[in-house]
Amino acid sequence: MNLPQLSRREFILLSLQLLALSQLPGCRSSQPVIGKDPVPRPLMAEDHCEALAHWAEKGVRDAVLLNFDTHDDIRWVPNHKIDALSDIYRSRDWQRFRQVSGMGEDSLYHLGNWIYAGGRLGIFREVYWIIPFEVLSMEDPEAKMRLFLKEYEFNDGEISSFSLVGGRFRGTFHGIPFTVCDMGSLPDIGSPLLLSIDTDFFPPYSTVHEKSYLPSLHDLFTALYGKKYRILDAVVSYSVNGDYLPPHLRWIGDTIGAILEKPGLIDENPTEFLTLLQQLDNDYRGTDTAAMLGYIEAWQARYPLPPVKAYQALAHTLRNEPESAFRAAREACAQDPRYCTLFPYIGTYHYTGGRYAVAETFYRAGFAANPAMTNGLFQYGHCLRRMGRIKEAITWYEKDEAANGLFPTRFLITEMHLLRGDREAARASLAKAVDGLAQNRYADVINDETARAIYAALDFSERERLRDLSAVLRANPTVIRMLTTYPRSSLR
Template sequence: MAMPALPRREFILLSLQLLALTQLHGCRSSELVLGRDPITSPLMVEDHCEALAHWAEKGIRDAVLINIDTHDDMRWMREEKIEALRGIHRNRDWRRFRGAAGMGDNGLYHIGNWIYAGGRLGMFREVYWVIPFDVFSMADPDAKMRRFLKDYEFNEQEIQSFSLHDRQFRGTFHGVPLTVCDIKSLPDISSPLLLSIDTDFFPPYSTVHEKSYLPSLHELFTALYARKYRIMDAVVSYSVNGDFLPPHLRWVGDTIGTILEKPEMINADPAERLTLLQQVDNDYRGTDAAAILALLDSWEPRYPEASLAAYRALAHTLRNDPESALRAAQESCARDRRYCTLFPYIGTYHYSGGNYAAAEKFYLAGLAANPAMANGLFQYGHCLRRMGRVREAIAWYEKDEAANGPFPTRFLITEMYLLLGDRKAARDSLAKAVAGLQRNRYAEVVNEETARAIYTALDFCDREGLGELAATLRRNPTVAAMFAAYPKKALR
């Protein structure tokens, strides 16, 4: 029997109700299920913090974020920076929002704090950080996780809110709910979520679990597929900038993007090209330069890719043949400009080995290929200093400071002025160095060059009678930790 027709008013109301229901997360047919549906054109970014501007412009609010990453990217920010960023966000000035990213003093957010910024802006209501380390399988995992967060420079007050629930460590970071887990303890989430994968997850995961990259990718995506997550959006970061990922491993990031677009490939035999890349990488990790070159001689004509040319450059580097390595690096960079970071990467290898002339060739080649590149600036400054070219070192240190902030570079600049005998410039520079250190809660001395520069600054303070500046410097927790980690008498 036919149903009686609804009056027009009731029909319109019913239609509006049905439309509203289709907008609920649980009813949206357009949502993509990870592992079942292709995620077409995931955003591929160099710096992870580019995801924040992307999602801000898309109007993301109150979302759950799963971040698969070696780093937390949730470092605390000063309130004035949060407020400045909130104003830009409120005004929907997306060009200015993107321009506010940067490690320098003028930046409002960066790769180390973009998730915290997003939480404070109301974009993320909850964050899950998937780590590559097997901490949860250790004895007394609660204590180990507290130590883990401390090593990542969470302070005691921030760690207090965390507690262990099975293989998840749950807490709140300055008002942003944060759960640390691993691929064995991925959360059950029924609502649509944001997926963020940093390629730098895979080197430590591969090392800890003693697996090469393709099996590591298979393990991660198999675990993700089992959860049947509904994906609002996905971002993949390379993180080669800042040297968080070696440039020759960009192919791993490319593969992540391909898997998102073609989910079925995770259970198929690897393509010939991927098998070749994996074998070449295995040989590189085994420092077998002859095996790498033999493989490339056979296969590179078939796959004339920047990634394979990069491995050729690394093989020649292992053989201590910098000229052949330089030619291969130039070929890699010519095939794909994203691989130009290979030059400073190899340059730093030579700098660390004391071959400063060879190192400089690579640094200069990289800067010629990409003058805006920030990779290697700090190390090139070291290299110039070792070659006695102090004024040139200052110029390159200043470029690094502009890109990455005053610590530790401003201490190196102060040391250079002292080598030149310019006490006034050294005083002015030291005041900037101490001010920059005081502003940086996360400053850490991680090498002898920085430790030596800070000891030199303290000696200068004592000679010049700069008692207040010296006292401020000695009281700083970063410097106090340096005294224990790098005793002055132990420096070479």
């Protein structure tokens, strides 16, 4: 049969039509199947909330999110912040979109609520949160899961929509379909999905299941491979910022990214380097510092790399050899600035042990190496206060407040003004602290320092007859819980 001849104009029109058809979702090249195909170029994020801007800019809409994480990351955001973020989203100003993330008071979303923001923007149509714990395997799992969500600060109204369905705890969070499951109850999902893995999933998973990290990684990817999910895009978060993951475990995040790009790695023997890191971690958990330093000495010529230097610094820290620990941390930081967080991490170890001068050496080195670092700001303020350097403590608390919001730091600042005898500054600071507490639905007292500062605020408000502030404080649910959880007699 003779085919008709096309004119040049007809040929161009036909080519344009074929090109347009190729852009339709059903005609695009198929998404990679996890376990079978490489997942190319996953975003390796420091903070988990970077995923939101990444997917917003890529134009992702109405997607299913599968999130492996120790934290839910779906905390509620006030409507006025969602409206402001929506305006930026519609304007496609991605630089501004990224700038409004963070834990400060003026931010519009952060690492604890980015999933909620994404649901409200229409980026996610359904969310699955895979937890590292075995709550769903316990006796009476539905009751245990209700308690679990309560401990994660879901309120009774938010929990009421949830029920146990097919071994998964399914409900909605302010209209967003939200399901909690574990690796044994992963859902069947036919549509392409967004895969999100937070490295902080692995420390609790490893502890609960009594496995080291490489077998834990094998468990996760074996479970994923069995589902044959089609991956629209993937993000791996380190979460060292905010101290959700210890800095020496960054190598786990690196390994997740490598496996996504080369799925066959889980069936191969671990590389020599990974075997070394796993052995160092096993010995660190067992506090066998002699074995750690022996391995490092034997392999340092071949692997003079930041992850190994990190374990070396920790081994010397456990041996109370701060000068050697400092040298190793400094070398890791110089090789890779992301490892500068070792300094405040080790500084907090010494602060907790009452070695304040040693702790300060590490804190100052970390902030000198990376002035934008937010790790350890709060603890350094405590350290300075313990050393009697109240004015300096205020400076560092204010830096923490700028980075992480009013609560609880503003109460610490108020306490510092009281210690300095500045009643007027304390009055102004207390009003700001009470307002910050009232605006923070998720506020909780989790340490002696914060409890002591709130007790000081209560005493001051009553002594100065600041009746309105005193009444608001005593009626606040966070303070009511604190009075029971942290009685005055328990504070050191």
